[in-house]
Amino acid sequence: MSKDYQKIVESAHALHGDHVLDALESSSHGLSSDEATKRLEQHGPNSLPAPEKEGLLKRFFKHFHDLLIYILIVAALVTALLGHWIDTGVILAVVVINAIIGFIQEGKAEQALASIRKMLSALAHVHRDGHWREIEAETLVPGDVVRLKSGDRVPADLRLINVTDLRIEESALTGESVPADKTTEAVEADAGVGDRHGMAYSGTLVAAGRGLGVVTATGASTQIGQINQMIGEVQTLATPLTRQMNEFGKVLSVVIVGLAFAMFLIGWLLHDFSVNELFLAAIGFAVAAIPEGLPAILTITLALGVQRMAIRNAITRRLNAVETLGSVTVICSDKTGTLTKNEMTVRHVVTRAARYDVSGTGYAPEGEISLDGHIAELSAHDDLHALVEVASVANDSHVARHEGIWTLTGEPTEGALCTLALKAGFCSDDYQRLANIPFESENKFMATLSETKQGQRRILLKGAPDRLLDRCQYQRSANGTTEPLDKAFWEMEIDALGAEGLRVLAAAARELESEHDDLKLTDLDKDMVFLGLIGIIDPPRPEAIAAIKACHQAGIRVKMITGDHAGTAMAIGREMGIGDGQHATTGAEIETATDEQLQALAHDNDIFARTSPEHKLRLVKALQARGEVVAMTGDGVNDAPALKRADVGVAMGIKGTEATKEAADIVLADDNFSSIEKAVEEGRTIYDNLKKAILFILPTNGAQGLVMLAAVVFGLVLPLTPVQILWVNMVVAVTLALALAFEPAEPEVMQRPPRDPAASIIDAGFLWRIAFVSLLIGGATLMVFQYEIAMGMPLDVARTMAVNTLVFGQLFYLFNSRFLRESALRLPLLFSNRAVWIAVSVLIVLQLLFVHAPFMQLWFGTATLELRHWLIPVGIGFVVFLVIETEKYLLRRWAVK
Known part of the structure; x- marks a missing residue:
């Protein structure tokens, strides 16, 4: 592969799809079998290389490599030469028992690499010789055209050339709380992995829709392959x-x-x-x-x-990690699923009449909707009822209680809306859906034509606020009548919710004649009435807030390192007491910083957003270079290299990937940051x-x-x-x-500062x-x-x-x-x-x-x-x-x- 060719592949996200096809000497019809065979010989199989393993004997005898042990062995030899066999036997027994204990307790970090290999797709739908066929994913090569559908695992890194409502779950790579919407548009060359909307990466999961893409990288050249290589190269301190x-x-x-x-x-x-x-x-x-x-x-x-x-729900995989936790000076934590519940939750509902607060976290309908500190009943607030109706009825997801746990089937954002309806006491069972316009990335909204039990027909529309504001000429007024849209008011409210780190959805509706039984895009341009806004967030765990406070009292700094957006990270940081609530260092700043500058950044700042696996690893190294003892938490594959490098790697046991668990020293059985604080106390x-x-x-x-x-x-x-x-x-x-x-x-074990690691x-x-x-x-x-x-x-x-x-x-x-x-x-x-x-x-x-x-x-x-x-x-x-x-x-x- 030439250097120019390599550069084009590396910048595929910044090029138009046709240009990538040309650079790969391919077309939308894919490759021939002969050409694919040649490329397979050139690039090798689409799999991750297995690491070399130490032999059992080497792993056992390296536990004798200690000066004190050498002295005891010499003592045993001398006593044997002198004929004191009992002395010899007792001394050697002590030496061998010590080695056996070390051998049994030795960690097996190479299992982390095996876990990543298991994430790769086994099969792929590829267009070869003019036909679609299913092949072993290992035989994919750059230039192959691959088809994706809901439920598929992406088999290689792809530049998307055609998409239909495609959304891909990339949290293992990016830390994003919700699936990423995919398009075919090019982005800036320096865009991070989470912002490359025209790419699909190996090992991620298609959450919805369909797509077509050309393979740009396979095996070790993929994003997940690079993480695999990073884990193998990371030195454990x-x-x-x-x-x-x-x-x-x-x-x-x-x-x-x-x-x-x-x-x-x-x-x-x-x-x-x-x-x-x-x-x-x-x-x-x-x-x-x-x-x-x-x-x-x-x-x-x-x-x-x-x-x-x-x-205390902290499962230890390596004995020394127990003690090391006790000397931790900095805890670097991923946000999604660790500090937060990874369950989207509605926090605020805004109508022209009022701003409602919603309590409770997660998908369990535990909490209430309140106005000025008083419970807001739907029967007394028609504006709230109209908005909740849209949220519940124009919704393809549902939450249900299974074995005592409320679980979501469908999209996280829609799951939050389902829970909002349950908290409000709204039931959508009496509504019949007659037609719908599904969510598409280009439109960023979903609409349904639904009929009530009384025979009333309504268009219910929910989606991105900017798209709905463009389609609405009217709004529901504070007194329940219809009035001209006050776009400036809603833009101000959108900015206010966004400043809190909330993801904002809007709702609109209009009545239809009873004989209307289909739904077209043109129906959404006529007399739509804007109802209000819904602010959604992945909420922080309440117990994690208390745990962070306890860590601060113990002299331990807590830093949030996430792939999420800076605004969201700062909002969560303000609630949890991390950082100053006004500033977040981005991945772009980390990218351009020298090692010396990064040491200062890592020390002075507590919130880092839009970070990649390389950024997380560099941050951990920078903190260690300043003499800090670092614990790193995470759940995605993107966290694994940093977890392995950290003095103590802490993985999530419920939602964490197997690769992350294998790279970690400690696994939290309850995915709860408060368990880390308890483990530090134990350490x-x-x-x-x-x-x-x-x-x-x-x-x-x-x-x-x-x-x-x-x-x-x-x-x-x-x-x-x-x-x-x-x-x-x-x-x-x-x-x-x-x-x-x-x-x-x-008594004062968590009120004293961490001990000096150099002491x-x-x-x-x-x-x-x-x-x-x-x-x-x-x-x-x-x-x-x-x-x-x-x-x-x-x-x-x-x-x-x-x-x-x-x-x-x-x-x-x-x-x-x-x-x-x-x-x-x-x-x-x-x-x-x-x-x-x-x-x-x-x-x-x-x-x-x-x-x-x-x-x-x-x-x-x-x-x-x-x-x-x-x-x-x-x-x-x-x-x-x-x-x-x-x-x-x-x-x-x-x-x-």
Whole structure:
């Protein structure tokens, strides 16, 4: 394909249909089979390429690619060489379990691409060799002439050359609330996808009418193909927690290896340890210092969060997304179906006599028509009755209750009019339709000739206000008589409704003689009486308004990114508290902005209208470049690339496309923005609980490492063996640390600003607490061990005492860790988390087995203890609790000063 040819194809929407046919070397009669075969070889099949998939082994073994894991593997190898097979088995079991958990939880983003491929049409009606035939859509080529009818899925990108009342549902690509009217007219070259009225795009659905078009692009060259390519190319960023834990892992690895090497040298140069003893001591130190239980705790904590979020209608597809939600600073939301109900609703009815307000949202007839705050009954308002009559009778759609849900059959705009009639108590069953003029794109109106039960015949006309004003010479006056049309008044009212972001329809009618039984366009030019206007909107969800307010209180900015028109977007924004209500950045402005300019635009503005998939993706990248943690919501295929790129992609579960769901991290089961706000609250709680778990686990490892390091440096007998250290690490993590995952939310969790995504998970206060508790528990353990050895206690008994001192010190420290800074010495709070007491009970049982069960004594080298040997570790643990509470009290007082 030549470059000139490619340019013509790319600008097909801006060219006349005949010019496109000429450029494609085709005609209105289509191609021959021979020519189609040649072009199929040149352009390839009309399908989307399948992505390359990672093999199962590669996906599994990449979970071993971590410095801390490498250290554990080396430790396992050394213990195997030394013949300590139990130690080897326990260490390798920890490593393999960690990899299995990661492998199972890994997301499968390639399914998003498969979902897009399913959207493509399987068959197409094409004109070849002078005949219409149905062929496999995969064999379509540029230049083919294709026929469309209501219910068809568009099989390729088409330049329309003939249309009859053609309307196409393009919301998956454009975000438009209603089907787009199609014409054969050319538009500006820089027009967005939603404004290209002469094009039909692959994967969209024909809602009504018929059309004829020439194929301009197939396969990967189509609009949906370009989105598919964008999804494949988009890089998914690491979550804040992942980045923080990776950095922490690197630093910790260097520190552990350095200290282990230094400990080996000190023991070799200054003391008479054997090489085997030093190897075991170094391995014991590494095993003690590495928080091997942390990955399991992180995974379990996140998994519990997933369950709690599912109860709140947020289904999580990737574990890390749970925590990432808690650090979100910006939520970028699609409008249609997310912030709004995607159910057109009448808001206002304007007649010459009054302006009526209509309450309620969606297709359910729940709400009322009011005037100046009082219910307006049809029997008392003839002007309202006349307009509602047109809306209900000149209507080809209907709404009905099915399994408790009000659903629409037909056009969304007409569905809104049906609901208006139900709210007004109007019934059209007594009307008989004698003739009609269907809606056509060229006319933009619909008319019916209907007969009432009393035998009266009326022309009822509804449609675009400008078209009806041109056909009416009269209007219904405020007192119910007929008077000359006041066009200036109605144009002012149209502008007022449009300024509210409403889609405006007009209604007109006139009486006919009883013998008149047909309807022609010329009948609409005689004495039509203009009745009034109806303002319709896709209303915002009331609960979403409250959720946005809660997000603002939590320091989270909410931005609306939609394919809809700027006026509609601003109107919805004003109602929802998004933006200043006066300005919306358009896709055209995004298109011309440099990356640096777009960063400023993305930061300074909250409403973006007439956006394409590329624009949404650029906006997300621009916000991330400024250091924001971005959540992106959406339901259409056009949202999928941005959802994949965002730190958290949120898809709609009811009205969202499968491609969007597969690209997302979280799927909302109720399509409700308020569920995002609840999920953010859950995410913040999870992060708090992860911090508590880390603050609990790291001093545990610090205390054990300190015991081993001090023993070698001072030439003492090792107080713990590597396998005993692993026991302490795993049993404490699995029982005590896990209990912290069940901690309830802090009272002010949604009143504080988002945490800085660049900030370390371990700050100066954390480091102090880790060092302080490590010295406290580690020092106490070493003292107990040395004292028992000095008293002539057997080595296995002294080591068992040392293990118990570590365990009970950590058990009491658990109660300190439940509250990062607040006091734990409050009786009601001691029992606010039942999981803590269950964990404590389980730990005590496990520790009794560890000490007294013969098979545990064999595996771990423990010995039976007397009652006094149990009382010493318990007493030390209680002292640890009191000392740390005193430290917290002093820190709180110091912070106040």
